[in-house]
Amino acid sequence: xxxxxxxxxxxxxxxxxxxxxVLNGNYPVAxxxxxxxxxxVNDLExxxxxHARALAAATSDLVGVLVNDVADPFFGILASxxxxxIGRGSEHGxxxxxxxxxxxxxxxAELNYLTLLQRQRAAGVILTGGAVEGTEHTxxxxxKLARLxxxxxxxxxxxxxxxxxxxxxxxxxxxENDDAAAVTTLAFDNRGGARxxxxxxxxxxxxxxxxxxxxxxxxxxxxxxxxxxxxxxxGGLAVTADRLTVHGDYSRASGYDATLELLRRDPDLTAVxxxxxxxxxxxxxxxxxxxxxxxxxxxxxxxDDLPFSIDATPALTTVRLPLHEAxxxxxxxxxxxxxxxxxxxxxxxxxxxARASTAPPAFA
Amino acid sequence: xxxxxxxxxxxxxxxxxxxxxVLNGNYPVAxxxxxxxxxxVNDLExxxxxHARALAAATSDLVGVLVNDVADPFFGILASxxxxxIGRGSEHGxxxxxxxxxxxxxxxAELNYLTLLQRQRAAGVILTGGAVEGTEHTxxxxxKLARLxxxxxxxxxxxxxxxxxxxxxxxxxxxENDDAAAVTTLAFDNRGGARxxxxxxxxxxxxxxxxxxxxxxxxxxxxxxxxxxxxxxxGGLAVTADRLTVHGDYSRASGYDATLELLRRDPDLTAVxxxxxxxxxxxxxxxxxxxxxxxxxxxxxxxDDLPFSIDATPALTTVRLPLHEAxxxxxxxxxxxxxxxxxxxxxxxxxxxARASTAPPAFA
DNA sequence: AAACGCATAGCAAGCGCTTTCTATGAGGTT
DNA sequence: AACCTCATAGAAAGCGCTTGCTATGCGTTT
Numbered sequence: 001x002x003x004x005x006x007x008x009x010x011x012x013x014x015x016x017x018x019x020x021x022v023l024n025g026n027y028p029v030a031x032x033x034x035x036x037x038x039x040x041v042n043d044l045e046x047x048x049x050x051h052a053r054a055l056a057a058a059t060s061d062l063v064g065v066l067v068n069d070v071a072d073p074f075f076g077i078l079a080s081x082x083x084x085x086i087g088r089g090s091e092h093g094x095x096x097x098x099x100x101x102x103x104x105x106x107x108x109a110e111l112n113y114l115t116l117l118q119r120q121r122a123a124g125v126i127l128t129g130g131a132v133e134g135t136e137h138t139x140x141x142x143x144k145l146a147r148l149x150x151x152x153x154x155x156x157x158x159x160x161x162x163x164x165x166x167x168x169x170x171x172x173x174x175x176e177n178d179d180a181a182a183v184t185t186l187a188f189d190n191r192g193g194a195r196x197x198x199x200x201x202x203x204x205x206x207x208x209x210x211x212x213x214x215x216x217x218x219x220x221x222x223x224x225x226x227x228x229x230x231x232x233x234x235g236g237l238a239v240t241a242d243r244l245t246v247h248g249d250y251s252r253a254s255g256y257d258a259t260l261e262l263l264r265r266d267p268d269l270t271a272v273x274x275x276x277x278x279x280x281x282x283x284x285x286x287x288x289x290x291x292x293x294x295x296x297x298x299x300x301x302x303x304d305d306l307p308f309s310i311d312a313t314p315a316l317t318t319v320r321l322p323l324h325e326a327x328x329x330x331x332x333x334x335x336x337x338x339x340x341x342x343x344x345x346x347x348x349x350x351x352x353x354a355r356a357s358t359a360p361p362a363f364a
Numbered sequence: 365x366x367x368x369x370x371x372x373x374x375x376x377x378x379x380x381x382x383x384x385x386v387l388n389g390n391y392p393v394a395x396x397x398x399x400x401x402x403x404x405v406n407d408l409e410x411x412x413x414x415h416a417r418a419l420a421a422a423t424s425d426l427v428g429v430l431v432n433d434v435a436d437p438f439f440g441i442l443a444s445x446x447x448x449x450i451g452r453g454s455e456h457g458x459x460x461x462x463x464x465x466x467x468x469x470x471x472x473a474e475l476n477y478l479t480l481l482q483r484q485r486a487a488g489v490i491l492t493g494g495a496v497e498g499t500e501h502t503x504x505x506x507x508k509l510a511r512l513x514x515x516x517x518x519x520x521x522x523x524x525x526x527x528x529x530x531x532x533x534x535x536x537x538x539x540e541n542d543d544a545a546a547v548t549t550l551a552f553d554n555r556g557g558a559r560x561x562x563x564x565x566x567x568x569x570x571x572x573x574x575x576x577x578x579x580x581x582x583x584x585x586x587x588x589x590x591x592x593x594x595x596x597x598x599g600g601l602a603v604t605a606d607r608l609t610v611h612g613d614y615s616r617a618s619g620y621d622a623t624l625e626l627l628r629r630d631p632d633l634t635a636v637x638x639x640x641x642x643x644x645x646x647x648x649x650x651x652x653x654x655x656x657x658x659x660x661x662x663x664x665x666x667x668d669d670l671p672f673s674i675d676a677t678p679a680l681t682t683v684r685l686p687l688h689e690a691x692x693x694x695x696x697x698x699x700x701x702x703x704x705x706x707x708x709x710x711x712x713x714x715x716x717x718a719r720a721s722t723a724p725p726a727f728a
Numbered sequence: 729a730a731a732c733g734c735a736t737a738g739c740a741a742g743c744g745c746t747t748t749c750t751a752t753g754a755g756g757t758t
Numbered sequence: 759a760a761c762c763t764c765a766t767a768g769a770a771a772g773c774g775c776t777t778g779c780t781a782t783g784c785g786t787t788t
Contacts, residue, residue, distance in 0.1 A: 002515060004744055015768045020746060027747090030766065045511070050483035051418040052744035055773050060415070061480075062463075070434050070464065071444035080435035083466050090476055097480055099426075100434065100464035102447050112454055116425075116461055119414035147409070151366065252671070281675045307616070311645045313677040368774055379738045384776060391777090394736060416774035419743045 003044045012040035023048060054121065061096040063334055064117040064125040068105040073306045074276070078128045078158060078327035085331025096123055096335070105129065105218070107137035114144045117153075124154035124334035128327075130220030131160045149182040157185040158330040161219050162345050184333050184340040186326055186348055190220055190303075193319035193350025194227025197301055198273060200317070200352055202235050204360045206271040206299065209237075210244040210262035212255055212283060213275045224275050224303060244269070248279060255282025263290065270298060270361035277302035277309045277318055284312060284357075295359035305353055314356030321350050367408045376404035387412060418485065425460040427698055428481040428489040432469040437670045438640070442492045442522060442691035449695025460487055460699070469493065469582070471501035478508045481517075488518035488698035492691075494584030495524045513546040521549040522694040525583050526709050548697050548704040550690055550712055554584055554667075557683035557714025558591025561665055562637060564681070564716055566599050568724045570635040570663065573601075574608040574626035576619055576647060577639045588639050588667060608633070612643060619646025627654065634662060634725035641666035641673045641682055648676060648721075659723035669717055678720030685714055 009016045014033060021027040022037040029037075040046075054060050063086050067075035079100050089095040099117065103109040110127070117125055125148060132138060142163050149155045157163070162185040201209055211228050214221040225245065232241040246261050248254030255274055259282065262269055272287070274280035280302030284294060292298050294314055302309060305320035326348050332338040373380045378397060385391040386401040393401075404410075418424045427450050431439035443464050453459040463481065467473040474491070481489055489512060496502060506527050513519045521527070526549040565573055575592050578585040589609065596605040610625050612618030619638055623646065626633055636651070638644035644666030648658060656662050658678055666673060669684035690712050696702040 002744095005746095006744080016745075017747080017769080018767060021767090024746080028765065033767080047479060047482045049419070049485060049744055050480075051415040051424070051485060052773090053483075053746075054415040055413070055419055055775085056744075056746040058746095058773070062484075069444055070447065071437065071440040073435065073437060073440065076435040076437065076440040079464070080433055080466055083434065083464070087466070087477075090480060091472075097463055097477075097484070098465070099461055100443070100447070101462070102444055102451070108455075113451075113461075115411060116414075116454060118411045119417075120426075120461070121413060121415065252675075281672075285675065308645075308672040308675070311616070311649065311672070312675065366774095369776095370774080380775075381739080381777075382737060385737090388776080392735065397736080413774055416743090417776075419745085419773090420775040420777085422743070422776095 002049075003046045004049070005046075008037065008040045008044055008046050011044060012037045058121075060121045060123050062099055062117070062120050062122045063096045064099045064101060064113065064122050066101050066103050066110055066113055066125065066127045068129045069102055070100055072278075073308070074304055074323065075128060077306075077323040078330070081324045081327030082126055082128075082158075082331035082334075085328050085337065086335055088335075088337075098331075105132060105215075107132050107135050107141050110141050111137050111144060114141065114148065118144070118148060118151075121151075122148075122153055124156070126156045126158055126330045126334050127160060128158045128330070129160065130218045130223075132215075133217045133219060133222075135217070145183060154334045154336065155183040156330045156334045157183060157187075158326055159186065159188045159220070159348075161185070161187055161223075183344065185345040186330055186333070187345060188220075188321055188326070188348045189350045190223035191227040191230075193303065193321070193352070194224040195231045196227075196350075196352045197303065197317075197319050198228045198231035200354055201271050201273065201299060201301065201358060202231060204299070204358060206361050207235075207237065207240070208244070208266055208269050209240060209271045209273060210246070210259070210266065210269050211241065211273050211275070212246050212248050212258040212262070212279050214248060214250040214279075216247055221275060228273060248275075250276050250278060252278050252282035252285070255279030256286045257282075259283040259286035260290075271301070271358070272298060273301045275303055277304045277306045277316060280316055280318070280357075281308075281312060284316075295357050296362060299358040299361070301358055309353075310355070312357065317355045317358040318353050319350045320353045322348060366413075367410045368413070369410075372401065372404045372408055372410050375408060376401045422485075424485045424487050426463055426481070426484050426486045427460045428463045428465060428477065428486050430465050430467050430474055430477055430489065430491045432493045433466055434464055436642075437672070438668055438687065439492060441670075441687040442694070445688045445691030446490055446492075446522075446695035446698075449692050449701065450699055452699075452701075462695075469496060469579075471496050471499050471505050474505050475501050475508060478505065478512065482508070482512060482515075485515075486512075486517055488520065490520045490522055490694045490698050491524060492522045492694070493524065494582045494587075497581045497583060497586075499581070509547060518698045518700065519547040520694045520698045521547060521551075522690055523550065523552045523584070523712075525549070525551055525587075547708065549709040550694055550697075551709060552584075552685055552690070552712050553714045554587035555591040555594075557667065557685070557716070558588040559595045560591075560714075560716045561667065561681075561683050562592045562595035564718055565635050565637065565663065565665065565722060566595060566601075568663070568722060570725050571601065571604070572608070572630055572633050573604065573635045573637060574610070574623070574630065574633050575605065575637050575639070576610050576612050576622040576626070576643050578612060578614045578643075580611060585639060592637060612639075614640050614642060616642050616646035616649070619643030620650045621646075623647040623650035624654075635722070636662060636664050638664070638666045641668045641670045641680060644680055644682070644721075645672075645676060648680075659721050660726060663722040663725070665722055673717075674719075676721065681719045681722040682717050683714045684717045686712060 083098040101113040246258040302318040309316040447462040450462040465477040610622040666682040673680040
């Protein structure tokens with residue numbers, strides 16, 4: 001049924017070794033022989049068995065890309081960019097196969113997929129998006145990553161903080177430390193971006209600023225909230241920050257609900273800052289429904305600068321994260337096409353994009 | 365370095381066969397033995413080598429999902445839903461690994477990825493999005509799919525028309541026909557949806573309707589344009605259709621440019637129909653920039669009903685494609701969790717979503 | 729008490745490929 | 759003319775796992 005190396009060898013009248021060599025091109029083979037083999041390969045439509053090859057050569061052409069949800073443009077863009085770099089050269093047999101895995105943000109699912117990838121002896125793994133902290137599996141994930149790195153799998157974190165320095169003691173400690181160092185990190189400047197965003201609102205004159213954030217134990221949530229808080233605190237508004245912060249889940253619906261809740265807490269709110277653009281959209285919908293104009297009555301700001309933000313009306317003020325570049329860089333790093341930053345950690349800048357959805361508050 | 369089955373066997377004091385059986389749970393093993401083995405597995409942190417397993421058992425736990433671009437929500441949603449079904453049960457060792465591949469819509473890239481997947485002896489392949497017709501590689505893709513199906517790989521087409529019935533003659537013809545039948549198709553009712561959309565505009569009273577379409581040789585483009593055309597033709601407006609159709613590439617930018625071009629061709633246009641929502645967003649931007657109000661001056665409609673459509677202002681009239689459901693179904697089909705529709709082809713309904721961006725034209 | 733069946737476990741033969749080591753012959757050397 | 763070198767090809771040993779077949783020992787059956 002399936003054509004094997006041996007079949008090709010037989011038809012070409014050579015040994016299997018020779019066919020393998022022609023295919024891999026890493027050993028001298030006479031021109032005429034090579035031709036004969038190639039003809040046989042084409043005649044038989046032979047396609048090498050990747051598993052057999054992987055087993056024999058102890059290499060793999062799979063790279064895992066873990067995302068919360070491909071359907072979310074934030075991750076879609078990251079994954080798309082990474083995938084392009086990973087697949088680069090697959091026309092010439094170079095390049096690898098990117099396995100995009102939806103984890104839904106759960107460390108449990110992450111762990112699962114990591115094990116699956118470990119099974120396939122993946123050449124590399126990229127983890128995108130913030131990490132969840134403090135669950136039972138969180139440690140397990142870090143351990144697994146260390147183990148993968150130790151086994152030669154390239155690990156790249158994109159959009160999450162570096163692995164914590166080894167918290168263990170005991171005989172394995174030194175080893176694990178080294179492994180952690182083998183993990184490259186592309187951290188996003190969530191804190192700085194959020195800070196600049198809130199400062200922008202403060203500068204415009206806002207004082208009653210509501211904040212809609214994401215799930216509590218996520219690094220991304222924490223960092224963005226921290227940035228927001230510190231900006232407010234510097235403006236002497238620490239209390240506002242506490243009173244006007246509502247947790248959601250990064251979805252449009254939660255942005256909608258949370259905004260209604262904020263309005264309940266302070267009907268005279270002049271600005272709503274959302275932890276991401278999707279939430280911001282929900283916020284806009286809620287405000288509009290309440291008959292409030294943006295930005296005349298209430299300013300709204302998001303985070304990420306996803307493509308649709310520019311098409312919101314009014315165009316959304318947000319913080320731009322160079323997702324495409326970051327994803328591509330992660331892809332290159334995992335493929336070893338780019339040398340890791342010194343210390344293994346690079347921070348990706350977040351840039352304020354002041355647009356039409358924010359304006360000075362009306363003091364009616 | 366790496367722990368193998370033999371290591372586990374040694375530590376548990378049993379044969380490799382027994383360990384394998386414990387792990388696969390498809391052969392009776394005494395409780396005490398099983399426990400001993402499991403302890404060894406845990407102690408050693410053993411993870412089976414997927415390649416070795418795949419080779420020995422001639423099975424694979426990879427499923428390919430080919431998309432034009434994960435960053436595009438249309439594909440992101442499809443892929444996400446499919447992936448969820450494919451990975452379902454991976455906690456218990458069930459489920460497979462979804463490999464999402466960006467083809468950029470090029471048959472050449474499709475062919476490449478299909479070969480890569482064939483190498484890995486993928487258990488299944490899902491192709492999403494319209495097909496490109498008439499290129500040299502188009503046939504090659506169909507052939508490759510037939511070959512994969514013949515080799516036992518489940519093939520599911522999602523959002524593209526069924527494989528053409530075998531056009532070859534010759535000794536292999538019968539065989540290939542069978543293979544084509546083994547391919548399951550989830551076709552989208554692009555034609556019907558487009559038709560209903562344009563009828564909606566016609567019913568509202570529009571007569572000067574512009575159309576912004578996608579790249580020429582794509583099945584999706586063709587079908588949607590066909591639907592639009594036939595609706596216009598039935599309204600006696602065939603000429604309008606020809607004059608007011610501009611080709612783009614499904615991007616926001618091309619929607620913007622094309623709309624400007626339409627306005628040039630007919631400044632008194634009362635409606636713009638876009639071949640997808642992204643184009644529609646570009647159209648809105650162009651119109652707004654020209655100082656035209658939507659829908660008072662010009663109505664705008666899209667296609668797909670991507671999540672952001674509802675947040676456009678005004679909310680976008682469009683045609684809803686149940687992408688999530690379709691993707692999930694494709695996933696189930698490729699996993700054999702759902703029996704294929706009779707004839708191997710099912711059509712996914714497209715539903716008109718009349719919203720605020722379309723209204724009767726003002727006859728000023 | 730002899731014969732049998734069943735539940736478990738092990739043996740060993742691959743799965744299809746890579747790669748080390750060895751063989752062979754042509755061409756060059758002294 | 760005897761010897762060495764280099765280029766090229768083959769033989770064969772795995773890579774780590776699954777699985778058909780074969781043992782082994784116990785509880786049963788008559």
